[in-house]
Amino acid sequence: MSRYARQICLPEVGETGQAAIKAAHVLVVGAGGLAAPVLQYLTGAGVGRMTVVDGDVVSLSNLHRQTLFRTSDIGLSKAVVAAKTLRELNSECRIEAVETPLDPANVTALVAQCTLVLDCADSFAVSYILSDTCKMLGVPLISASALGMTGYVGGFCGTAPSMRAVFPGLPDRAATCATAGVMGPVVGMIGTAQAQMAMAYLIGQTPSPLGQLIRFDMQNFRGSGFRFDSAPEPAADLTFIAASDVTAEDFVIELRDIDEAAIPATENARRLTVAACAAQTLTPAADQRAVFICRSGLRAWQAASHLRTYWDGKITLIAMGDTPPTERKPI
Template sequence: MIRYDRQTILPQIGADGQARIGTAHVLVVGAGGLGVPVVQYLAGAGVGRMTLIDPDRAEETNLHRQPIYGPALGQPKAVAAAAFAHGLNPQVQVFPQVAWLTPENAPALVEGADLVLDCADSFAVSYTLSDICLARRKPFISASVLGLSGYVGGFCGGAPSLRAVFPDLPDTLATCATAGVLGPVVGMFGLLQAQMALAVLIGLEPSPLGQLVQYDMSGFRMASIRFDTAPEPDQPPHRFIAKADLRASDFVVDLRDTQEAPEPAAPHAKRLAEDVFGPSGPCPAPGQRAVFACRSGLRAWRAADRLRPHWGGEIVLLADTPPVQGDKTT
């Protein structure tokens, strides 16, 4: 217990709290700017087991916000982060998976965890995880950061879901690659995720579940709200499905052109733009399921919004991710 002496002397933790931390199994989705401090500080705190899933490899452009990968350029981030965590604390078991988080593999991953941390900064991943965690009453800590601002919140596990707080998408979804991000800012949000996770594991009150914290570091402004009574959306959500869930009878629309995606999401997919859907636009046949596909899910969500008022059938989304680097089986 010498390793954890400085935290176990806290009255909020003690030996019982440390025991809960040590027997916990957390799922960390994403080993980038958010995931790196999460893995560091949860391993340092003595979390018993971590499953870490990420499809990417370490690149030089990552290093200003993911400094642990300096000696591991070119390696899968999940594997390199697991090795770093083991070197930091050999008592912690980290199980890396070099893969995308999808609606196909997510249920089993969530089922085996006591708590889920969304560090992927992908809205398709965030909503997929939130839906599963809400149904299984699993605590879900999610963060999103861009530029000099972002948010972190505790959802599900008895609190409202991400959809209750963010039922709609923003008009545009930039990425760190297109809009930039400052290393300490994204690191700070990762630290907050780790702290929220530990607070949930030890049963700290008030619980971070039902709490949203926003920071704008351009002016060092912070806002915090509780959303314990936020209602879940009445309208059926735009649910993400896995590619393996496609049916031959589906009305599949791939919103990408042939240059972006030489191979469509499905052999029977139609290639159409999102703006063709509306009052006089194409519709599925009676009894068909509408499936909108694109790379991130953003265009699919927008196309679904355009179709929904004019068609009452089932609509689902597909975020068609590229193969994992070096994977010859996909």
Template sequence: MNRYARQMVLPELGASGQERLTQAHVLVVGAGGLGCPALQYLAGAGVGRITLVDGDRVEETNLHRQPLYAMRQIGQPKAQAAAAQLAALNPEVTVNAVTDWLTPANAPDLVAEADVVLDCADTFAVSLTLSDACLQAGRPLIAASALALSGYALGCCGGAPSLRAVFPDLPLRGATCATAGVMGPVVGMIGALQAQMALAVLLGLEPSPLGRLVSMDAASWRMGGFRFDRAPEPDAPLPFIALSQIAPGDLLVDLRTESAPFRPDARHLPPERITLLDPPDGARVVLACRTGLRAHNAGRDLQSIWPGQIALLALND
């Protein structure tokens, strides 16, 4: 126990709390800017088992904000590279590296096996997919987002409102680290905050981070946040599906204007014309775009004039 002596002395933790961490299983989705610090602190704290899901590879442009990786690991799958680094940090922790993208097809099984889930992917489709799976399974979800000089982390599901309840409306356009930039310490602080929230949930600390959002703005040196314990769940949320979950009879609509339809049987239609769509009776409309953002907003527009079933598909991965 020498490794954990400085945290075990805390009255909130002690030997019993350390044993709870040793027996815990955490699912971390994303091994990028948020995932790297979260993984390091979870492994350092002695969380017994971590399942890490990421289908990306290490790139040189990652390294300014993902210092978990070494130059020699450029080109390697992130999940495997991170698992190797964490094994060197704490060999007592078991890391199961899943070198694949999280999708609505594999999310339910992955979530069901975990005690706490961390959304470190910072994409609309993954965040909402994880929120839906965690809400269904009753698992706590620690989600976060960071861009430029600001970010936030929040604890949802697991008895608290879902991510959809906190953010019922999505922006019309979404910036990325490639387009808006990001400072490494910003994502480092938000990822570390995710780890602390996850440890608090595992240890049952009060007040709980579930139902709370904490924000940070490094441009103005301010921190803020709010509680959302009473946020209502949306009446008719639009679910994401995976490519493998497309069914015969689905009406496929590709909303992207920058590329050809993703399948020969998909119809090309820009988002601003979605209300002109006239789906046949009994059909499910599947709206596809690169990240899921346009699909979500177009789905809300279609939902306002058509009562049928709508699903969303993100083609980014």
């Protein structure tokens, strides 16, 4: 009996669906808690090729939910350890590890070669960078997020609207698993749903997971969902760029303080807070591009949104690292 017999016998899969699974190249961004069930289930199902992107290393405080890793893996590359484990799970799958963070400089090359993208990262910036790129290239995106005891998973781009159609703006404050905490089983449940939506797309299931969002609330043991197939697609106004794309002609605002970044991202950057940006009228030249820089992208988004209320020039954002504890985001 073949490894995949129990899924091939499903009428929704069959030999045709299994062939589609084998032919797929799935890009998984993030190798943490959401990716643990995603990577294991997709590898077990026989996805022909997967690229795992993560620039982080295994840490002790994440082991309660990042179940691909062991205590002996602490300090090692998450992408490399995950790839090694997955190859041992199913040698028929081709697994590639990319040990660098996803950013605007590498995203197009990574997405362009794939059948499907899964966003398992704990980052606002990565989610919007992936959504904008997937929308531009016509590649479907299954994105998920978990925090505390709640979370969501949705199918975007491809034949569906992008994340900007459902989440047009960021909240006032934000948090990550590192700053606000998260329950391991909640992450695993949402990651498993993400894996199932990925499988549904690969086998051509009807209704399509693209255009569907599912919310989970395990504090109150309930869930909800809705379709957004006809949601209007807004213009991708505040987009992210790589730090290497900044030029000497740009109007650059560095929102990280000295404790976060002793040296500004660029020599010509002005160091301000979001409050300071809101309290004054910044005046880029008409032909300049405004660039706002912070760690997670949230403060850059807030400051840029204020500028947009009175200036119609080009505005871009840069996210330079992890979210500081001062940024909070309830789901």
